[in-house]
Amino acid sequence: MNKEDNETLCRVGKGTPMGELLRRYWIPAALSEDLPEPDCDPIRVRLLAQDFVAFRDSAGRVGILDELCPHRRASLVLGRTGHGGIECLYHGWRFSVQGKILQMANCDDEKLAERYRANAYPVHEVGGIIWVYLGPAQHQPAFPLHPWMEAAPEHRYTRIIASHSNFVQVMEGLLDSSHLGILHQDALPAGDGSQRYDHPGKTESFRYLTSLRAPKIEVHETSFGMYYAALRKVVHDGQPMVDTRLTAFVAPFTVYVAFDHGRVALTLIPVDDEHTYFYNITWEDERPINTEPYRSQIDLAGGTLPDVARRWGFARETHGQARTASRQNNWLQDRAAMRRGETYTGLPPFTAEDAAMTSSMGPISDRQELLVPADLAIVRMRRMMIEAARSVAAGGTPPGYETGQHPGDIVPWARKLSPGVDWRSMLPGMESVSA
Template sequence: MLSAEENDYLCRVGPGTPMGALLRRYWLPICLSSDVAEPDGPPRKFRLVGEDFVVFRDSAGTVGVLDEKCMHRGASLAIGRVEDCGIRCLYHGWKFGADGTIQETPNLPDSRFRNRLRAPAHPVHEAGQIVWVYLGPADKQPPPPSYVWMNVPPGHLATTKAVQKGNFIQGVEGEIDSSHVGLLHQTEIALARTGEYDPEGIGRDRFPTTDDAPLLEVEDTKFGFHYAAIRKLGGEQEGQSYVRVTPFIMPFQALIPPMNLGFLYVPIDDTHTCTYVVTGDPAKPIDKADWLKWRSLEDVQAPDYVLHPAQDREAMVAGTSFSGVAGLIPQDALVTDSMDLIVDRSKEHLVAADIAVVRMRRLLIDAARAVEAGSDPVGLDGSVDWAKFTAGSGVVPQGVAWQTLVPTNVAD
């Protein structure tokens, strides 16, 4: 359990906070590319780590991310016009390029003023159907993001997002908590074994166990850590274990086996989270509509993407649904929504199955303290190849190291 002071340190992400400073050292998703799909289309306002930004795609297709308020008098650029390779403030017509260049100041014809200033614009990178932005110090900017799920042919990637109540740490904790899988998701796990339901690729290894108290082993890595959930097998598989290896990639991503399903819990502010869900399937193209349907996310779409699932109590009584909610992602959201906006972790009673959650909290707190002290956080020393890190699952004979399932996740 954390003290109240440590919990506050962990969960506060706004400007001037230690955790906010840590998060700003990494590339952060701010929206989907489809949210600003059309050149010269409407600008969009997005909130990220407690700050407001305007995102737009200019006439040439370049995406710009600027502070939302016009640097002149503070009007919102989100109500502005995107035209002629820039965004124009409606109030006095000031026009800015995607790089922050002040292109026009109609109420001040003298160009010397605008030539010596620049609007607050932030580095942008598009990859994995996501618009990424870097908000940290310019001299600390890391290489653009590259993850295993990005390395698939065109048409083999599906990405969406869902906005949820609650601090981002609560979402991350759910993804690295393997012991809840056979409990909260038991209806879907049972169907996956029969092939009737399989949006996460569970059926590829059939989740061949009913052991709901896995042994967890955690190993630090250059990207954060990975952990193995080791479950007992019986019968003809006596002496073997079913193992699921889940990486936690700094600062808020988990890769879920067996398909390297990417979950990124991106803090909108202290009490709201935008969850990006990504599947890259090297084996076959992905139909986005079908992908959303199987995950019960077909209604969680633009422009708001709000996910707030409701329980079907009749299905729970009838025994057709353990949780009363369809889909693994909505089930996780149901639990997260049921918590306080920021959980009081000083009241917890942790068990051995929570070891990965404990490691994640400590890793983030230590990394934030390192940034406060002037050091670089985990993964940003220039030696990390993010694209090679993977999740893994399978049956492992007794005495064989679980790391054989993820041979490219080399630990120091």
């Protein structure tokens, strides 16, 4: 990829083509539990290379304002919550969640209090996540109701994984079926079905990932992004079948993948050009997976148990701290365990493995690559995102759902199909933009 395209693809600051594209969508800013109660401590939120303060007011409403006070630029993250807003320590200006000035302790001129405002952004709190819209008011889109938002809180488990990489790099890992059976082979069932890790919802077809490592990738573009299928020729009950794993990419930053029981939505939120928060949302209709033992099972399978997340530095609390995984310590790889034949990667399964691969490329990969057919979905996503960013910069509309279409219609699956059955014919009623 040439340097100019790579810059367009990756830079997310205000005024950049990709940054402006992303600002046309509702964006997860934090978990609801990060602001656990009315008038709790405010938090700093960094999104798309901009800093904000998020707080919950006395009535429980969430406000997101520019971090720096509009008076003389002190940080509102140091401010006091209460009396219906957040109050700057420096001169006691107090702001509502809408940015209205409720008090100006060092000024008696009520007209100024009427005229001045803090920059406040529209907020929506749904599905245990605080969402914000950072784009131009006239382009604010309808709030998209994703299928997991309808699940009761006990049936939904959300984790945030912090990554020292540009968001596109992390997203590419989710559109890369061929790495699953190679990088993650320690955690997946072997060809004979035996496995070291249990996972609620892990399908039998996972074992094909480790034995058939060069899947055929096919892409079907839609108005919201694309579906892609990883096809592996298998023999099932003596019959030739095509193991088909369907993934949906919902522009600009969400990927849906399928399991037998639960489903997973993966949303990659750029903190800035070089850091990403990866919202991993698992939901399941039958079981209350947001309780034990399910949470620990999911964390074990995904490699996100709290002690691993803290030690490897993909927990938000420890991210970037000394002694967590980094280039300097080769991502805490255990060469001795590799030599003993206990592990292929020398890393905890899945998340630490992915984090090591994506951050070892450098925070923004130069994408001077030698690609193969297995990389097709990655190439198409990049092209789609660059085109969308340039189109929006030229006054076009961002990719989105068609009228009447709903994220709940997007149901990825993993199935074995008879040879000759076209997986595209089984998509849930989607109108394609191009075949």
